[in-house]
Amino acid sequence: ALSDKLNMQSLERVATKLDTAKDYPVPVIDTFVSPTLTVTVAPDGLIAATQWRSFVSPLFRCVHHHDPVVKIKWKADGEKHTETVHRVEACDNLWDNDEYVLQKVSNREVEFYDKRGQLHRLFRKTPFFWVIVERGYFNRNHFRMYAPMFVLLGISALLFMSGDRNLAIIILGLVCGSIVVMIVARRMNILNEVMSFIRNLPPERIRGKFWTGAQLFAGILPCAPAFLAQTNVGYMAGCVAIVGAIMCSLQAYGLAALVEGGGGAAIAGYSMYQRYFLGETAENQAAASVYTAQFMAAVLIAVKAIDSFMENQEMLMKNVVLPKDKLMKAAQPTDSATGVGLSNAIALEAFARGTVSKRLLVRL
Numbered sequence: 271a272l273s274d275k276l277n278m279q280s281l282e283r284v285a286t287k288l289d290t291a292k293d294y295p296v297p298v299i300d301t302f303v304s305p306t307l308t309v310t311v312a313p314d315g316l317i318a319a320t321q322w323r324s325f326v327s328p329l330f331r332c333v334h335h336h337d338p339v340v341k342i343k344w345k346a347d348g349e350k351h352t353e354t355v356h357r358v359e360a361c362d363n364l365w366d367n368d369e370y371v372l373q374k375v376s377n378r379e380v381e382f383y384d385k386r387g388q389l390h391r392l393f394r395k396t397p398f399f400w401v402i403v404e405r406g407y408f409n410r411n412h413f414r415m416y417a418p419m420f421v422l423l424g425i426s427a428l429l430f431m432s433g434d435r436n437l438a439i440i441i442l443g444l445v446c447g448s449i450v451v452m453i454v455a456r457r458m459n460i461l462n463e464v465m466s467f468i469r470n471l472p473p474e475r476i477r478g479k480f481w482t483g484a485q486l487f488a489g490i491l492p493c494a495p496a497f498l499a500q501t502n503v504g505y506m507a508g509c510v511a512i513v514g515a516i517m518c519s520l521q522a523y524g525l526a527a528l529v530e531g532g533g534g535a536a537i538a539g540y541s542m543y544q545r546y547f548l549g550e551t552a553e554n555q556a557a558a559s560v561y562t563a564q565f566m567a568a569v570l571i572a573v574k575a576i577d578s579f580m581e582n583q584e585m586l587m588k589n590v591v592l593p594k595d596k597l598m599k600a601a602q603p604t605d606s607a608t609g610v611g612l613s614n615a616i617a618l619e620a621f622a623r624g625t626v627s628k629r630l631l632v633r634l
Contacts, residue, residue, distance in 0.1 A: 296377045296585055297324040297335060298363075302392035307344060309382055309392055311372070314339040314354060324524060340365060342372060342382070358616060359627040361595040368633055371612050373598060376591045383612050387605070399583050410580060415452065417573050419445045425566055432546070437562065486519045494567070501560055503544075507537045507567045514574060523582035527575045534572030541565035597623070 299321060301310045313319045318337045338357045343350065355365035355372055363374035369385035382390040402408045422445045430438035472480040490512050497508045510533035517526035545561035597619055605615040617630040626634070 296588075297321055297337070298365075298372075298374045298380065299337070299340060300586070301395040302380050302382075303395050304390055304392045307346070307382070307390050307392065309380075309390070310343040311380075312341045312343060313337055314341050321524075326522070326525065336362070336374075340372075342370065344382075356629060358595070358597060359620070359630075360623075360625045361597050363592055364595050364598055364616075366613050366616055368613055369611075371616070373594075374592060375594075377586055377588050385611075387612060394586060397583055397586065399580060400587050410577070413580075414577060416449075417576070418570055419449055421569055421573055422566070425562075425569065429562065434562070482519060486515050490515045498563060501564065503537060503541060504560070504564050504567070507533070507564060507571060510534060510537065511567070511571050511574070514571065514578065518578055518581070521585075523578045523585065527578040527582060529575075530571050530578060531575030534568045534570075534575060536568075538565055538568035538572060541568055597625075 299311050299313050301308065303309075313321065314337065318339075323335045323337060336357060339354060341352060341354050343352050345351070353367060353370050355367050355370060358364045358366055365372040371381075371383040373381045373383075375381055375391075378394045380392050380394075382392055384390070396404075399408075403410070422441055426438045426441040426445070429435070429441070469481075470477075490508075497504060510529060514526045514530040514533075517523070517529060541561050541564040545565060597616060600619045600623075601612060601615040604610070604619060605612045608615070610618070614633065617626065617633045620626040620630050621634060
């Protein structure tokens with residue numbers, strides 16, 4: 271229940287320093303749609319296709335999350351068009367070439383100016399995950415509470431079929447008891463008062479940092495069975511959980527999902543191999559239990575990766591309006607007054623400000 275309250279608080283939080291920063295960690299690469307046009311913004315190059323900047327920019331603010339060169343693809347008048355646009359120097363959310371301009375307005379919205387100067391407002395294509403959330407088919411708070419329990423139920427069934435019935439019954443009893451307690455607690459009115467009291471218990475000046483630390487601590491709890499195993503593989507699983515929790519606390523959810531998902535799946539598979547090929551003999555029951563503990567921790571870490579992925583998807587749909595680049599603000603009136611075209615107006619204004627690049631100078 272406390273985890274549920276903390277998760278609700280994180281979903282309802284106001285815009286943070288990261289939300290309003292100019293280096294917002296959500297890439298412009300995606301498909302954007304309007305009633306009349308669909309534009310796909312694709313990475314330019316194999317390395318850019320990995321979208322590595324969007325993963326590491328929350329950690330290293332000197333690395334811009336936007337690729338300097340992207341390709342835009344759309345279909346008009348029955349023909350497919352592809353153009354390469356470059357990020358305008360001294361601008362954070364503006365790309366152009368000699369005829370087309372692409373501006374990122376928010377995480378969900380972009381503005382696309384064609385060669386006739388016509389403005390198209392396009393919105394990020396809603397991912398399937400967000401559709402089922404908006405329709406009420408899925409609740410992330412319930413997933414965070416019940417997913418680990420269902421995972422443990424599956425592990426209990428696996429242990430029961432493999433012959434380790436005592437441990438399977440213990441895990442099954444703990445999970446069933448926890449589910450019953452949670453269902454009963456959620457129906458009690460006094461629970462909300464207790465949650466409010468706990469939330470306001472830390473002093474106001476350190477409350478935010480305190481709950482951030484509590485969230486980090488909760489994120490590393492799945493690694494407890496791994497550390498208790500006292501093996502090299504167990505320590506590796508624990509380190510994966512800690513690194514993933516740190517990435518989430520820094521809001522690098524995409525990187526956290528990669529670390530937790532890849533590391534958890536690999537360790538779980540290797541632990542099962544050890545469990546059934548190296549530790550199933552009667553004289554090696556202790557080793558089998560150790561491998562089971564490693565497997566449990568690794569699976570819980572992999573499930574945590576699903577939550578990190580969903581958090582990363584939610585960031586795509588946050589409609590925090592980004593500040594318009596000053597160069598774009600000045601170029602639009604210049605285009606309206608002279609009719610030279612928005613791309614040329616951008617080059618003119620950059621020249622007037624002394625920030626013109628070689629690319630824009632060639633255009634002039």
